Each structure stands twice: as C-alpha cells, then as structure tokens.
Amino acid sequence: MLYFIGLGLGDAKDITVRGLELVKKCDRVYLEHYTSILTCGKEELEQFYGREVILADRELVEQGADSIMEGAKEKDIALLVVGDPFGATTHSDLVLRAREQGIPHGVVHNASIMNAIACTGLQLYNFGETVSIPFWTENWRPDSFYQKILKNRESGFHTLCLLDIKVKEQSEENLIRGRKIYEPPRFM
Numbered sequence: 001m002l003y004f005i006g007l008g009l010g011d012a013k014d015i016t017v018r019g020l021e022l023v024k025k026c027d028r029v030y031l032e033h034y035t036s037i038l039t040c041g042k043e044e045l046e047q048f049y050g051r052e053v054i055l056a057d058r059e060l061v062e063q064g065a066d067s068i069m070e071g072a073k074e075k076d077i078a079l080l081v082v083g084d085p086f087g088a089t090t091h092s093d094l095v096l097r098a099r100e101q102g103i104p105h106g107v108v109h110n111a112s113i114m115n116a117i118a119c120t121g122l123q124l125y126n127f128g129e130t131v132s133i134p135f136w137t138e139n140w141r142p143d144s145f146y147q148k149i150l151k152n153r154e155s156g157f158h159t160l161c162l163l164d165i166k167v168k169e170q171s172e173e174n175l176i177r178g179r180k181i182y183e184p185p186r187f188m
Contacts, residue, residue: 002072004085006110012048019108027075030056036082083112128157134164
C-alpha cells in the first residue's frame with residue numbers, strides 16, 4: 001500500500017494520530033522535500049517518529065517515482081507531504097501512476113495553507129483562483145499570475161498567492177551542461 005500522509009503546517013507533532021500510526025508501521029517512509037518546507041528538520045521528524053525518513057527531492061519524486069512505489073503492492077510505503085497531500089499536482093500525478101500500476105493507495109489529509117489562510121479573518125468563500133508566483137530569471141518573466149489577481153479583484157474576491165521556493169535546483173547553465181550542481185535554497 002502506498003500512503004500519502006499530510007503533515008500539517010507546523011512541526012513534527014502536527015501529524016494526525018492515524019498518520020503517525022501508519023508512519024510507524026510502514027516499511028519505507030519518504031518526505032517530499034521540494035513543493036513546500038516544514039518548520040523542523042528531517043532529524044526532528046525521525047526522532048519523533050522513531051524511524052528513518054528518506055528525503056525525496058524533485059528529481060526522485062518526478063523522475064524516480066517508480067523507485068518510491070517499488071514494492072508497494074507487497075509492502076507499506078509512505079510519502080509524507082507538508083500540508084495536505086493534494087496541495088500540489090505532483091502528488092495527484094503519483095496517485096494516477098499508482099492506479100495505472102495497480103498499486104493500492106490511501107490518503108491521510110491534514111491542514112494546508114488552502115484552509116489555514118482563514119486565520120487572517122478573511123472568509124474562505126470570498127477567495128477566487130489561487131495563483132503561484134514564480135521566481136523570475138533573466139530570460140523568463142512570466143506574468144500570467146497578474147491577470148488572475150486582477151480578475152479576482154475585479155470580481156470582489158481575495159487572492160491567495162503561493163510564492164515560489166527553490167530548495168534543490170540547478171542553474172540554467174548546470175542544467176544545460178548536465179552537471180549535478182545545485183544552487184543554495186531560495187525563498188521569496
């Protein structure tokens with residue numbers, strides 16, 4: 001069984017009771033480590049869970065998904081996700097891959113920015129389309145998010161803007177040259 005387990009937004013103790021029970025019984029546990037960040041480190045999670053946690057960067061999750069799912073028909077494997085497992089399309093893609101391969105899967109939901117934004121006092125019903133604002137590069141400056149913000153504003157809606165993070169990314173030059181050299185983490 002392949003489990004997608006939401007960790008919530010805070011620290012190691014924000015995992016649900018059901019999620020913690022599954023983590024403790026799984027044969028392998030991965031922590032997806034690029035669509036969002038947790039306020040604690042891998043070591044704190046391992047100490048609280050009492051077991052090893054394998055970091056899963058973009059390359060492993062997107063190109064090496066088969067290695068994560070390997071053995072999931074016979075063993076229990078968990079993918080831990082900051083927030084809720086379906087806050088990013090990457091995780092939906094993994095569910096579809098699991099279905100295609102006949103791998104059973106389960107989901108443990110948790111709090112995410114999509115509902116925690118209500119702590120601002122703004123009503124969730126009054127939010128329009130959520131937008132992602134990416135880092136710009138010298139040659140790439142997308143602005144499609146701006147039109148969505150403008151449309152929400154014209155319709156009287158709030159806009160939740162998700163700001164880009166770069167946890168383990170290659171520069172354009174290193175990517176083109178095939179060098180596995182990564183830039184330091186960056187956050188907006």
